[in-house]
Amino acid sequence: MIRIGVLGYGYWGPNIVRNFHTHNGSQVVMVCDKNPKCAERLRKVFPSMPFSVDENEILKSPDIDLVAVVTPVGTHYELAKLALENGKHIFVEKPFTGSVAQAEELIELADKKNLKIMVDHTFLFTGAVKKIKELVDNKELGDLYYYDSLRVNLGLFQHDVNVIWDLAAHDLSIMDHVIGQKAEAVVATGETHLNGVEDVAFITVYFPRHVIAHINVSWLSPVKVRTTLIGGEKKMLVWNDLEADEKIKIYDKGVSMCANPSNLHQLLVSYRSGDMHAPQLEPIEALRAETAYFLQCIEKNTTPFNDGVAGLRVVRLLEAADKSMRNRGEAVTL
Numbered sequence: 035m036i037r038i039g040v041l042g043y044g045y046w047g048p049n050i051v052r053n054f055h056t057h058n059g060s061q062v063v064m065v066c067d068k069n070p071k072c073a074e075r076l077r078k079v080f081p082s083m084p085f086s087v088d089e090n091e092i093l094k095s096p097d098i099d100l101v102a103v104v105t106p107v108g109t110h111y112e113l114a115k116l117a118l119e120n121g122k123h124i125f126v127e128k129p130f131t132g133s134v135a136q137a138e139e140l141i142e143l144a145d146k147k148n149l150k151i152m153v154d155h156t157f158l159f160t161g162a163v164k165k166i167k168e169l170v171d172n173k174e175l176g177d178l179y180y181y182d183s184l185r186v187n188l189g190l191f192q193h194d195v196n197v198i199w200d201l202a203a204h205d206l207s208i209m210d211h212v213i214g215q216k217a218e219a220v221v222a223t224g225e226t227h228l229n230g231v232e233d234v235a236f237i238t239v240y241f242p243r244h245v246i247a248h249i250n251v252s253w254l255s256p257v258k259v260r261t262t263l264i265g266g267e268k269k270m271l272v273w274n275d276l277e278a279d280e281k282i283k284i285y286d287k288g289v290s291m292c293a294n295p296s297n298l299h300q301l302l303v304s305y306r307s308g309d310m311h312a313p314q315l316e317p318i319e320a321l322r323a324e325t326a327y328f329l330q331c332i333e334k335n336t337t338p339f340n341d342g343v344a345g346l347r348v349v350r351l352l353e354a355a356d357k358s359m360r361n362r363g364e365a366v367t368l
């Protein structure tokens with residue numbers, strides 16, 4: 035039985051507690067939040083679960099094997115470090131840390147202590163992303179051309195991080211997982227309008243072999259959009275995460291060029307427009323699958339694919355995007 039302590043019981047914490055507590059192989063033995071009012075909410079769902087406002091009760095407890103850090107980004111590093119120093123495996127919310135240096139330090143510490151890190155990139159466990167990854171890996175789309183994602187809404191404004199660290203962390207982790215190559219450079223632009231942090235941003239990521247990604251995130255959109263287009267040499271797909279059914283539509287569409295036999299300096303463009311199909315997606319709760327997978331990795335002593343190193347790749351892209359944005363879109367080479 036893996037005994038778990040959860041730090042942070044705000045918006046996302048209850049999902050982590052519910053999932054870790056209801057697997058056969060694990061049990062949440064304590065929840066901690068600095069805000070004592072959270073105890074009331076916890077008691078309504080799990081009346082006998084111990085609650086504390088002192089994180090040391092979890093971090094220093096000899097009866098806890100794994101600490102879940104579900105607090106604001108600025109606190110991840112410090113809490114995760116203390117948990118590792120006290121010999122606990124860590125499940126840390128996205129984005130892993132506030133800087134590359136912090137992420138590298140945590141990875142090194144975990145390695146030294148033979149402990150596991152999982153970074154909660156929840157989307158990687160959704161039926162949609164699993165299907166997209168399968169399509170890309172099986173070359174059904176052919177060689178990739180682009181990854182283009184729009185994640186906008188009115189709010190929710192954050193005060194400790196800008197819109198890139200809040201929203202693009204999701205897209206960058208999905209992009210990294212699906213494309214599976216090391217990014218070469220990042221260009222980002224964004225603007226601050228209301229509370230001193232960027233609330234609208236546009237990120238471009240360059241990959242080898244002409245693969246390009248673009249991510250637009252915003253807290254200032256009148257409508258909520260969660261749409262990603264992925265184009266390949268053979269097929270293209272649209273993933274609309276707000277669709278109840280048919281979230282992914284795969285289009286047998288494409289463009290090819292060949293030399294004009296009567297004028298070799300001219301290229302002939304031909305457009306192919308075939309069928310569309312919407313594949314069945316695995317109906318799973320992503321966080322349930324993700325937490326089960328982490329327990330399995332600990333039991334079998336294997337490394338999760340969304341480990342600290344995967345979390346670090348995302349933080350590196352976020353840091354580069356911040357740097358580029360501060361210089362009005364100057365390219366940052368990775």
Ligand SMILES: NC(=O)c1ccc[n+]([C@@H]2O[C@H](COP(=O)([O-])OP(=O)(O)OC[C@H]3O[C@@H](n4cnc5c(N)ncnc54)[C@H](O)[C@@H]3O)[C@@H](O)[C@H]2O)c1
Binds near residue numbers: 043044045
């Ligand atoms: N994976 C996802 O899809 C997803 C979704 C939402 C949020 N998140 C991440 O989860 C984390 C928390 O986000 P949220 O929306 O729940 O924030 P929130 O502000 O609603 O909750 C954070 C809670 O942490 C508590 N807290 C702060 N410092 C603490 C400390 N040292 N010890 C114990 N408790 C402490 C606060 O009192 C608060 O209740 C963030 O990193 C966020 O990026 C991930």
